[in-house]
Amino acid sequence: MNYPQIRAFHLVAKEGSVRRAAELLGVSQPTISQHLKGLETRHGVRLFEKRGRGLVPTEAGERLFSVTVRLTELVNEIDDLLEQRPRAATGRLRIHADSPGIAVRLVSRLRASHPRIEVTIQRRSTEAIAAALLEMRADVGIAVEPMVDPALLILPYRYEELRVCLPATSPLAQRRDFALDAISGQTLIQRESGSRTRALVERTLAIAGKTPASVLEIDGSDVVREAVACGLGMTFFAESDCLPDPRVVYLRLAPPQRQIGFSEHIMLRRDRRRVVEIAAFLSAVEVGDDEAAFGAPGPRR
Incomplete structure (x- = not known):
C-alpha cells in the first residue's frame, strides 16, 4: 500500500478539492493529482468524477473513503498514544439530523468550547441518517425514532x-x-x-x-x-x-x-465514539455513554 497516495485520496474525498488537499498536506496540486492517478492506475479503478468545480467520489471511491476514514482515525489514535497527549479537536464534524434547528443549538454549545471544529449540518430522514453513519458519510446523527442497528450507539438526549x-x-x-x-x-x-x-x-x-x-x-x-x-x-x-x-x-x-411530544436521540457508530471531534460533541451537549434500551446491539431492521 502506498500511504501517501491513500492520504491524498482521503483528503480529496473529504474536501472535494485537489487544491484544498494540497494546502493541507503542504504539497503542490500536481503532486496530489499524480498520487490520485497512480492509485487509480495501479488498481484499475476510477475513484473520482468531476462535478462543477470540484471532485466527488465514485461508488468505488465512496467505499474506499469509508475505509480511509477509519484508517485516518487509527493513525491519529496511534499518534496520540505514542506522543502521550490527546489530539486537539480541530477537525470536521458532519451532523445529519431530522430537525436541523436542534442540531444548530447543539453546535452552538460545541463551538463555545471547541471553536476550531468545522461543522456541517444536513437535514435527512431517520433511515438516511442511519445509512450515512454506517457508511461513514456522517459522524453524528440526531433523530426522534432512530433505527436500531448493532453497529450504532443510540443515546437519549431530551x-x-x-x-x-x-x-x-x-x-x-x-x-x-x-x-x-x-x-x-x-x-x-x-x-x-x-x-x-x-x-x-x-x-x-x-x-x-x-x-x-x-x-x-x-x-x-x-x-x-x-x-x-x-x-x-x-x-x-x-x-x-x-x-x-x-x-x-x-x-x-x-x-x-x-x-x-418527541424523544430526541444522538446516534453514532459504536467504533467511533472516541474520535476526538465526536467525543467533544458528546461532552459539549452533556450526553453520557448510557444508551437507550433499544440502542443495545440487536438485529438490524
Whole structure:
C-alpha cells in the first residue's frame, strides 16, 4: 500500500478539492493529482468524477473513503498514544439530523468550547441518517425514532412537547392551553409528507378522533409559521422550533394530550465514539455513554 497516495485520496474525498488537499498536506496540486492517478492506475479503478468545480467520489471511491476514514482515525489514535497527549479537536464534524434547528443549538454549545471544529449540518430522514453513519458519510446523527442497528450507539438526549401555533389575533390565542376539541373549527397547516411533526400530529388526531375543518400542506417550517402569522390557519411545532414571533402565539396542549411530544436521540457508530471531534460533541451537549434500551446491539431492521 502506498500511504501517501491513500492520504491524498482521503483528503480529496473529504474536501472535494485537489487544491484544498494540497494546502493541507503542504504539497503542490500536481503532486496530489499524480498520487490520485497512480492509485487509480495501479488498481484499475476510477475513484473520482468531476462535478462543477470540484471532485466527488465514485461508488468505488465512496467505499474506499469509508475505509480511509477509519484508517485516518487509527493513525491519529496511534499518534496520540505514542506522543502521550490527546489530539486537539480541530477537525470536521458532519451532523445529519431530522430537525436541523436542534442540531444548530447543539453546535452552538460545541463551538463555545471547541471553536476550531468545522461543522456541517444536513437535514435527512431517520433511515438516511442511519445509512450515512454506517457508511461513514456522517459522524453524528440526531433523530426522534432512530433505527436500531448493532453497529450504532443510540443515546437519549431530551424530550420535547408538542406545541400549538396560532395567529396572535385568534380568539383561541387568549387561552392558557389548547384542547383538541377546538381543532374541528380550524384550518390545520401541515408540513410536507415525511415530516416528523406531521406524523405525530396525524397520529395524535387519529387517536383522539378529531378532524380539522380543512387542511393546507406547506413545505418548510419557516413558511408554515409565516402562513399562521398571516391568518391562514393553525399548526403544531416541536418545543424547540417555537421561534419568537410577535405575530403568533404558542400554547401547550390541554390534558390528556399535554405530554405528547418527541424523544430526541444522538446516534453514532459504536467504533467511533472516541474520535476526538465526536467525543467533544458528546461532552459539549452533556450526553453520557448510557444508551437507550433499544440502542443495545440487536438485529438490524
